[in-house]
Amino acid sequence: MGKPRPGEAEWLAPHHHSGRAHPSRSFLFLLWTLLNCSVGGSAQGPGEWTPWGSWTRCSSSCGRGLSVRSRHCIWLPGEELCSGDSHEYRLCQLPDCPPGAMPFRDLQCALYNGRPVLGTQKTYQWVPFYGAPNQCDLNCLAEGHAFYHSFGRVLDGTPCSRGARALCVAGRCLSAGCDGLLGSDAREDHCGRCGGTNDSCLLVQRVFRDAGAFAGYWNVTLIPEGARHVRVAHRSRNHLALMGGDGRYVLNGNWAVSPPGTYEAAGTRVVYTRAAGQEETLRAAGPTSQDLLLQEPNPGIEFEFWLPPELYGPFQAQAQALGWSLRQPQPREVERQPPEPPAAPAANPPWIPHSTPDPCHPCSDTRGRAHRLLHYCGSDFVFRARVLGRLRQARETRYEVRVQLIYKNLSPLRALEYVWALSHCPCPPLDLHHEYLLAAQRLISPDGTQDRLLLPHAGYARPWTPAEDSRVRLAARQCPV
Numbered sequence: 001m002g003k004p005r006p007g008e009a010e011w012l013a014p015h016h017h018s019g020r021a022h023p024s025r026s027f028l029f030l031l032w033t034l035l036n037c038s039v040g041g042s043a044q045g046p047g048e049w050t051p052w053g054s055w056t057r058c059s060s061s062c063g064r065g066l067s068v069r070s071r072h073c074i075w076l077p078g079e080e081l082c083s084g085d086s087h088e089y090r091l092c093q094l095p096d097c098p099p100g101a102m103p104f105r106d107l108q109c110a111l112y113n114g115r116p117v118l119g120t121q122k123t124y125q126w127v128p129f130y131g132a133p134n135q136c137d138l139n140c141l142a143e144g145h146a147f148y149h150s151f152g153r154v155l156d157g158t159p160c161s162r163g164a165r166a167l168c169v170a171g172r173c174l175s176a177g178c179d180g181l182l183g184s185d186a187r188e189d190h191c192g193r194c195g196g197t198n199d200s201c202l203l204v205q206r207v208f209r210d211a212g213a214f215a216g217y218w219n220v221t222l223i224p225e226g227a228r229h230v231r232v233a234h235r236s237r238n239h240l241a242l243m244g245g246d247g248r249y250v251l252n253g254n255w256a257v258s259p260p261g262t263y264e265a266a267g268t269r270v271v272y273t274r275a276a277g278q279e280e281t282l283r284a285a286g287p288t289s290q291d292l293l294l295q296e297p298n299p300g301i302e303f304e305f306w307l308p309p310e311l312y313g314p315f316q317a318q319a320q321a322l323g324w325s326l327r328q329p330q331p332r333e334v335e336r337q338p339p340e341p342p343a344a345p346a347a348n349p350p351w352i353p354h355s356t357p358d359p360c361h362p363c364s365d366t367r368g369r370a371h372r373l374l375h376y377c378g379s380d381f382v383f384r385a386r387v388l389g390r391l392r393q394a395r396e397t398r399y400e401v402r403v404q405l406i407y408k409n410l411s412p413l414r415a416l417e418y419v420w421a422l423s424h425c426p427c428p429p430l431d432l433h434h435e436y437l438l439a440a441q442r443l444i445s446p447d448g449t450q451d452r453l454l455l456p457h458a459g460y461a462r463p464w465t466p467a468e469d470s471r472v473r474l475a476a477r478q479c480p481v
Contacts, residue, residue, distance in 0.1 A: 047075025047082045058092035059157035060104065066157040066167055066182065067092045089156070089169050089182040103128075104158050109140035112151060128162075135160040136168035190229045190306040192287060201228070202312050202444065202451055205304040206414075208296075220294040220301055224315040225266070227305040228286035232294060234301040235279050242270065242282065245290040266290045291318070312451075316412040360425030363458070369471075375460035376472060377479035379439035380410035381453060384464050385417070386435045397421045399430055399455075401438075407472060410442055421455045428461045435464040437472055 050072045059065040066089050073082035102110070109126040116123055126140035129148040136158070138151040153171045160166045160173040167174060169182055177184030178194035186194055191201035204227075208220045223230055232240060239257055242250040242265065250265040251258035251272055263270045267289030273281045282294075286305070294303065307315060376382055384407075389400035399419045406413055419440055430436060439460035440453040455461060462468050 046080045047073050049073055049082050049084065052088070055090070058094055059155070060092075060094060062094050062097035062101065064159075064167070065092050065094065066090065066169065068156075089167075089174070090180045091167070091176045091182065103162075105138070105154060108138055108154060108158070109151075112140065117149060130161055134171075135173050136171045191308070192228055198306075201306045201308050203304060203306055204312070204315070204451070206302075208301040208303065220296050221303055222315065222318050223266075223288060223292040223294060223303075223305060224307065224311060224318065225288050225290050226286075226311050227284075227288045227307055230270075230282065230284040230286060230288070230303075230305040232282040232301065232303040233280070234296065236296070236300070237278055238296060239274075240272075240280050240282060240301070241295040243293040243295060245292065250292070266292050313411050360429070363427035363429070369475075372460060372462075372471060373475050373478060375439040375456075376408070376475040379408070379460070380442040381406075381413065381440045382408040382438070382460075382472065382476075383413060383440075384435060384437055384469075385419075387430045387432050388416075390430070390432060392424055395422065395424060397424060397426045404435070407437075407476060417453055419453045419455050421457070423457060426455065427458050430461060437462045437464050437468055 052071050053069050055067045055069045058067055068087055068089055070087045073086065075081060105128045109128050113125050114123045124142040124145065126149075127143055129139040129141035132139035132148065132150065134150075136154055138154045139148050140151060141148040154168050156167075156169050158168045160168055165175065167176075167182060172183075174182040176182050177186035178188045179186040188194055189196035189198045190203075191198060193200055206221070234240065239252040241252040242263075243253065244250055244265055250263050250270065258272065260272050260274045263272060265284075265288075268284045268286050270282055270284045273283075275281075294301075383403050384405040385401035385403050387399055387401055391398045391400075397420070399421070401417055401419055403413050403415055403417055419438065420443075437460070438455060440455055443452045443454040
């Protein structure tokens with residue numbers, strides 16, 4: 001017989017003695033023979049791994065290092081080897097090394113100090129050399145000379161380069177995933193979940209459109225505690241101001257302009273950039289550990305962040321209290337913007353020629369008490385609003401409205417909102433610069449990336465009149481409890 005594979009002789013091959021064979025060993029031999037006969041010598045797929053062993057102690061005595069665990073492949077003759085890795089490596093973090101401690105790579109190079117190398121009796125003092133191609137070789141520079149020597153691989157757990165987060169393992173430079181395993185592709189999603197799909201939080205994404213009646217810092221939005229992946233962008237001659245929860249400015253406050261850079265605020269790092277063309281951005285990975293207040297006196301500011309669902313309602317209430325419906329400016333001497341030309345009177349709008357007829361078909365009549373009662377009681381929001389803008393896209397229409405009176409609301413409404421109709425030809429249509437009573441649903445996309453006010457097809461959208469106001473107040477008292 002050929003030499004047995006590792007592990008076979010221990011439990012597969014029979015052992016003969018001067019007497020009768022041991023019953024259990026004879027049974028195992030019979031089982032092994034039957035298996036071999038049944039497979040006919042053909043491969044039967046991969047073997048099976050043993051359970052993972054325990055993690056080893058950290059490779060470093062301070063700072064960052066790695067820990068290892070292993071498993072073994074069990075396979076029978078004719079089977080393939082197991083698929084996968086026999087070792088896993090994970091980061092371990094110990095207390096920081098004391099000041100002046102020698103880095104791990106420096107220590108490995110220093111082991112060759114005063115020892116003959118390169119086939120001569122001459123000795124050198126060695127320090128790490130970081131300019132060689134392979135970061136995970138122990139490349140050491142001879143002090144006072146213009147050459148370096150590679151002493152093979154560095155020890156596992158050595159940082160790939162000076163200050164790097166990645167570590168060398170078996171000659172490869174590996175970064176850790178969010179699961180702590182080196183070489184893992186696991187990444188945090190926008191909600192902070194390792195390996196998640198952004199389905200456990202909501203994307204708050206809006207455009208600030210109000211303009212101050214006079215110069216000053218105006219509240220744009222509250223960035224609440226728990227927000228992640230914050231992004232703010234705008235173009236203006238003025239500057240974004242960020243205030244902490246304690247009322248102190250983080251940047252661009254108290255008439256002073258802050259330089260671009262990274263600022264510590266609310267337990268995260270805020271990266272502030274100011275490019276040519278009067279463009280500013282704020283970015284923060286989060287999560288924020290306390291509320292932040294964004295201020296600016298100009299409209300057109302885009303902002304977004306991700307928020308856990310349970311924090312969305314309190315955020316809306318706080319934001320409205322801070323000035324989304326009634327904006328209370330904090331006077332500051334800032335650069336005034338040139339006044340806009342006066343708007344044309346609403347009674348005489350400019351005439352715009354139409355080159356093609358409206359392709360939309362007339363809407364069906366949806367008037368009546370039953371229709372009003374159905375939509376009032378079944379909607380999340382009922383409010384009076386003035387239509388300021390309309391944008392038609394491929395399969396939907398977006399109205400920008402100014403909320404003037406709220407009859408019913410599932411959560412607080414802003415002074416300016418977007419209302420969506422899922423059609424290029426919504427029914428009923430809303431005319432610009434007119435006031436309506438609207439019944440809308442709150443629609444959150446399955447992946448949590450969109451939070452919209454939806455105007456259903458053939459829904460409730462009536463021109464506002466005192467009579468319609470009385471009718472909708474009557475409907476409010478007739479909804480089933």
